Amino acid sequence: MTNHKTQVAIIGSGPSGLLLGQLLTLSGIDNIIIDRVSKDYILSRVRAGVLEEGTVEMLDKANIGPRIHEEGMLHGGFTYAFSGRVERVDMRSLINKNVMVYGQTEVTQDLMEAREATNAPTIYEVEDACPVDFDSDKPYVTFKKDGVAHRIDCDFIAGCDGYHGPSRQSVPSSAIKTYEKEYPFGWLGILADVPPVRHEIIYANNERGFGMCSMRSTTRSRYYIQCANDDHVDNWSDDQFWDELRRRLPQDVAEEMTTGPSFEKSIAPLRSFVAEPMRFNKLFLVGDAAHIVPPTGAKGLNLAVSDVHYLFEGLREYYQEKSTAGIDAYSQKALSRVWKAVRFSWWFTTCMHRFPTTTEFDQKIQESDLDYLSKSVAAQTAVAENYVGLPF
Ligand code: FAS
Ligand code: PHB
Secondary structure, three states, rough: EEEEEEEEEEOOOHHHHHHHHHHHHOOOOEEEEOOOOHHHHHHHOOOEEEHHHHHHHHHHOOOOOOHHHHHEEEEEEEEEEEEOOOEEEHHHHHOOOOEEEOHHHHHHHHHHHHHHHHHEEEEEOOOEEEEEOOOOOEEEEEEEEOOHHHHEOOEEEEEEEOOOOHHOOOHHHHHOOOEEEEEEEEEEEEEEOOOOOOOOOOOEOOOOOOOOEEEOOOOOOEEEEOOOOOOOOOHHHHHHHHHHHHHHHHHHHHOOOOOOOOEEEEEEEEEEEEEEEEOOOOOOOOHOOOOEOOHHEOOOOOOOOHHHHHHHHHHHHHHHOOOOOOHHHEEEHHHHHHHHHHHHHHHHHHHHOOOOOOHHHHHHHHHHHHHHHHHHHHHHHHHHHHHHHOOO
C-alpha cells in the first residue's frame, strides 16, 4: 500500500475537480486529484460551449491564463426560431450582461496547464477509486494504480467524479434523495471546421424536432439536432445531418449555412437529475456528481463552477478562519442555485423540443409561450437573467 496524505482529496479531473484543485492550491491548501482516465481522454470529450459571467470570473480567479479572453467570444444575446419566425433575447440591453462562448475542452485544457504549473499532484488512469469513512473524522480515498494499492488520508473528500462516479454511489441510500426526469430524446451533435452560420447561438423549435446552431470559434461550428433516445451516430452521414438540420431552421438561415465534413459526432441523452443533500460529513458532491441538466440552457458546466465557488469558500474559511460556517452551508447554498437552473433548463427544453406525446394543442402552447416571450420585456428579462446565470 502506497500512502499519501493531503488536506482535500479530489476524485475527478473534469472542470469541477480541476477548478477546485487550482483554487485550493492558490490558497495554500494541499490537495490531490485522481481520475480514472487519461488527460487526453478527458480532453477528447466534446461538451459545453457557453460560460456565464460568474464562471469566467471564477476562471480568472484561478489564474488559468489569458487565452479565454483572447479566444472566447462575448455574446450579448441569443436567437430563437419558431413558427417561421426568428426572435432574439438581447441580454446586453436588458440586463447589461453577456455570456462567453469558449468550449469546455479549452477550459479543461487551460485548467490542466495551470495545475501543471503549480506542480500540485494529479494521478490519472487510476482504478477502483473509492471514498472511505467519510462519516468519521479520518476519511480517506483508496485506489489502484498500475496494480499497486494506494490510500490518501485527508480532512475532506470532494466528489467531482461526474454522474457515473463512485462518490454519490458510496453514500448509503438512506442518507440521500434523488430527483430525476428523463427526456424522451437526445441531442446529436457535430463539430465541423466551417464558419458559424450566424455570430450568435440559434435555438430552433420545429415540428420535425429541435435544431441548434452554436460555435467554438469563427472557423469552427457546433450544431445539434434532437434525435431519438435509441438513435446512433452511425445512422447519420454528414449529408443526412446537414439536410435535417437545414429543414429545422428558418429558410434564410438554412440557405446561408456553410456545411462540411464533421470531425466529431456524438449523441448526448437529456435528463434532469438532482441529489440531495450534497454533503455527507467529510464528503462533498460537486458538479455532475450531484446534478445533471439538459444542455438546452447551457447550465451543466456553469453549475459545476458555482458548486466549486461555494465549496472553495467554505474550505478556505475552515482552514484560514477556523470556521465551519461555509462548509456547513454548502449543500443548501449550492442546491438553491442548482434547482433554479434545473427549472430553467426544464422550461427551455420543454418549450423548444418535440415530444412523442406532443399534440397540436401542445404545439400551440409552445408557440404561445415563445410568442409571449417575443412581446414581453418582463419575460425576456426573466429569460435573460437565467441564461446569463443567476448570482452565486
Ligand atoms: P465531469 O463529468 O466533466 O468530470 C468527472 C470526472 O470524473 C471525469 O474526468 C471522469 O473521468 C472522472 N471519474 C468518473 N468516475 C471516476 C472514478 N471511478 N474514479 C476516478 N475518476 C472518475 N453542459 C453544458 O453546459 N452544455 C453542453 O452542451 C453540455 N453537453 C454535454 C454533453 C455530454 C455528453 C455530457 C456528458 C455532458 C454535457 N454537459 C454540457 C454537461 C457537462 O459540461 C458537465 O456539466 C461538466 O462536465 C461537469 O463537470 P464535472 O462536474 O467536472 O464532471
Ligand atoms: C454548445 O455550444 O455546445 C452549446 C451552446 C449552448 C447550449 C448548449 C450547448 O445551450
